[in-house]
Amino acid sequence: MGEQVTGPPLGAPALLFDLDGTLIDSVYQHVLAWQEALTAVGIELSVWKLHRRIGMSGGLFVTALLRETGGVLSPGQIRELNLAHAEAYGRRRDTVRPLPGARELLAALTERGVKWAIATSGLALAARPALDMLGLPADTPLVTRDQVRHAKPDPDLFLAAAERIGVDIGSAIVVGDSIWDLLAARRARALGVGLLAGGYGRDELERAGAYRVYADPADLLAHLDEVGVRGVTDWATDPAGED
Amino acid sequence: MGEQVTGPPLGAPALLFDLDGTLIDSVYQHVLAWQEALTAVGIELSVWKLHRRIGMSGGLFVTALLRETGGVLSPGQIRELNLAHAEAYGRRRDTVRPLPGARELLAALTERGVKWAIATSGLALAARPALDMLGLPADTPLVTRDQVRHAKPDPDLFLAAAERIGVDIGSAIVVGDSIWDLLAARRARALGVGLLAGGYGRDELERAGAYRVYADPADLLAHLDEVGVRGVTDWATDPAGED
Numbered sequence: 001m002g003e004q005v006t007g008p009p010l011g012a013p014a015l016l017f018d019l020d021g022t023l024i025d026s027v028y029q030h031v032l033a034w035q036e037a038l039t040a041v042g043i044e045l046s047v048w049k050l051h052r053r054i055g056m057s058g059g060l061f062v063t064a065l066l067r068e069t070g071g072v073l074s075p076g077q078i079r080e081l082n083l084a085h086a087e088a089y090g091r092r093r094d095t096v097r098p099l100p101g102a103r104e105l106l107a108a109l110t111e112r113g114v115k116w117a118i119a120t121s122g123l124a125l126a127a128r129p130a131l132d133m134l135g136l137p138a139d140t141p142l143v144t145r146d147q148v149r150h151a152k153p154d155p156d157l158f159l160a161a162a163e164r165i166g167v168d169i170g171s172a173i174v175v176g177d178s179i180w181d182l183l184a185a186r187r188a189r190a191l192g193v194g195l196l197a198g199g200y201g202r203d204e205l206e207r208a209g210a211y212r213v214y215a216d217p218a219d220l221l222a223h224l225d226e227v228g229v230r231g232v233t234d235w236a237t238d239p240a241g242e243d
Numbered sequence: 244m245g246e247q248v249t250g251p252p253l254g255a256p257a258l259l260f261d262l263d264g265t266l267i268d269s270v271y272q273h274v275l276a277w278q279e280a281l282t283a284v285g286i287e288l289s290v291w292k293l294h295r296r297i298g299m300s301g302g303l304f305v306t307a308l309l310r311e312t313g314g315v316l317s318p319g320q321i322r323e324l325n326l327a328h329a330e331a332y333g334r335r336r337d338t339v340r341p342l343p344g345a346r347e348l349l350a351a352l353t354e355r356g357v358k359w360a361i362a363t364s365g366l367a368l369a370a371r372p373a374l375d376m377l378g379l380p381a382d383t384p385l386v387t388r389d390q391v392r393h394a395k396p397d398p399d400l401f402l403a404a405a406e407r408i409g410v411d412i413g414s415a416i417v418v419g420d421s422i423w424d425l426l427a428a429r430r431a432r433a434l435g436v437g438l439l440a441g442g443y444g445r446d447e448l449e450r451a452g453a454y455r456v457y458a459d460p461a462d463l464l465a466h467l468d469e470v471g472v473r474g475v476t477d478w479a480t481d482p483a484g485e486d
Contacts, residue, residue, distance in 0.1 A: 025289050025290050025291075027290070027291075028271055028274055028275055028278075028290045028291075028294070029275070031271055032271055032272070032275065032338070035271075035338065036338070039338070044340065046268050046342060046343060046440055046459060047268050047270070047271045047442070048268075048270070048271075048439060048440050048441065048442040051271070051442055095275070095278065095279070095282070097287065099289060100289060196291060197289055197291050198291065199290070199291040199294055199442060200444065201443065201444025201445075201446055201447045202444075202446070202447075203444055203445070203446030203447070204444045204445075204446070216289060
């Protein structure tokens with residue numbers, strides 16, 4: 001040992017982040033925006049059921065909810081519903097903040113040469129303002145729902161994100177707050193890490209396959225070595241990178 | 244067997260219900276109302292942490308949150324914060340609905356002579372309009388935060404509710420959506436039943452001591468025999484009340 005004294009360790013995994021509930025604190029606003037949009041077209045559903053579907057593809061989300069109500073909507077109506085949700089969320093956007101540690105975590109990864117990208121079931125229209133809020137440049141690797149055929153829990157978003165930054169999905173770590181992120185991670189053969197910041201319980205995330213669960217980005221940053229990213233948390237105390 | 248042919252079974256337990264997230268679908272509105280009130284006084288906390296504190300006494304709620312931020316507020320400031328929350332919730336009240344099966348569950352209990360009451364950490368000011376929404380008369384047994392010394396997770400609210408309807412707390416079943424309901428139930432030596440309708444996960448409720456967890460009031464109504472209330476779900480199919 002002791003040969004490698006600086007720089008990122010060989011084989012360091014890349015991180016693929018979900019956005020809502022993972023980097024920004026927007027889940028509850030999305031939930032009530034969906035309630036507003038659905039109520040406007042006469043669909044009444046308990047709010048906790050909307051919460052548990054957030055993070056899925058918008059199309060799957062509506063289909064899953066209609067299964068509960070027994071209703072049927074045309075593709076045009078589903079599109080309208082998605083637009084109504086985007087409008088209702090837009091009115092709530094000024095209450096959305098970065099989650100604790102989100103900026104610091106991304107900055108620490110960048111500084112140490114660990115590759116990362118963001119992959120969201122949301123549209124580019126909604127994701128772009130979030131980059132500004134996080135203080136990220138416009139060329140941040142970002143894959144949105146508009147760019148893939150199927151959103152979560154299909155693996156497409158994370159596969160596209162890994163390809164975008166030129167890393168092997170098999171050595172990537174998906175970080176997300178919802179079971180849809182973790183199911184998509186397993187289908188993509190990536191390691192999944194859960195965050196409580198979206199309001200799911202720890203057990204729900206572990207059952208969906210989370211290798212490890214943290215409170216929020218700040219908590220993940222403090223424990224990056226547990227998920228296999230060396231040299232970030234060690235850096236201050238152990239700059240030689242020894243075992 | 245076969246001796247008892249009508250009326251409620253002997254020793255039938257009484258039910259003590261929480262209100263928000265248990266009978267009405269108001270938790271997410273309360274969560275964002277708290278966020279608004281706290282942000283206005285410069286306290287920034289992740290929304291999921293507010294969610295996990297909802298249902299506690301308002302005083303404990305603020306104290307618990309301040310522990311996370313390291314801040315200090317005077318009793319006067321805490322009172323103002325509670326008023327700001329009530330005002331912010333009031334603006335969201337028109338989106339609140341009864342939870343599925345809430346009216347039917349209470350009506351079925353009343354019809355079969357099973358005693359029940361409502362015990363809420365909220366103020367009478369907020370709880371009274373909820374009775375109207377549920378179609379309940381003004382003389383519905385209701386204990387609010389103003390009427391006891393300590394709110395949940397202290398047992399006072401449920402003890403007062405049991406006394407109000409003249410039942411032994413030891414044979415009562417507390418029904419709630421939050422871990423604070425279930426902790427208060429255990430301290431009161433009542434059986435606790437959890438509902439997912441407030442957005443907690445099943446495991447969180449079971450760990451807090453839930454004897455059984457159901458989705459919402461409709462789901463509880465369909466399974467009342469599991470918690471020891473006989474003669475409600477049996478009534479249609481087994482009017483003789485035999486074992």
